[in-house]
Amino acid sequence: QYATTGCSLTLHHTEKPKHEAICEYRPYSCPCPGTSCDWEGSLEAVMSHLMHAHKSITTLQGEDIIFLATDINLPGAVDWVMMQSCFGHHFMLVLKKQEKCEGHQQFFATVLLIGTRKQAENFQYRLELHGSCHRLTWEASPCSIHDGVAVAIRSSNCLVFDTATAHLFADNGNLGINVTISMC
Secondary structure (H helix, E strand, O other): OOHHHOOOOOOOOOOHHHHHHHOOOOOEEOOOOOOOOOOEEOHHHHHHHHHHHOOOOEEEEOOEEEEEEOOOOOOOOEEEEEEEEEOOEEEEEEEEEEEEEOOEEEEEEEEEEOOOHHHHOOEEEEEEEEOOOOEEEEEEOOEEOOOHHHHHHHOOOOEEEEHHHHHHHOEOOEEEEEEEEEEO
16 A cells, blocks of 8 residues: 555555554654644655644754653643754654543653654663652653554553652642653
């Protein structure tokens, strides 16, 4: 199905649906969590789409930035999104708050590469929360936006913490997360 966009595999018809679901050449969906955006397009068009359709997303330059999530006490499910540009690539930083079971909310922080799975293997990211006497650190390889935030959460490829931990590191309801991207 994706031969016109670069896939060169020839498969038996029984193997085709499984491959098409994970094919690197399938269209990319809008990676912005928490929106009902139906956009699909090429990898090269993702950043242009985000900059035009999701103008509220801030982009910071550099390998080391601070991702500031404001008003973490907002009720219900909330997504904070920011972009980080370094090493000639764009990374989507996501902090997601959702209810896991009755009244128990959890935070999930992860980094996605605006790129392919193969490109994502070339990077590592580190997320750090700092408090007066505490530090919480998570290091991992970013997922590709082809996989998305839901896959990162489902596979536990993210920093997970509860509301009490968030409040331990927050300052007046705002949570600063140090994000460092490095090449492998």
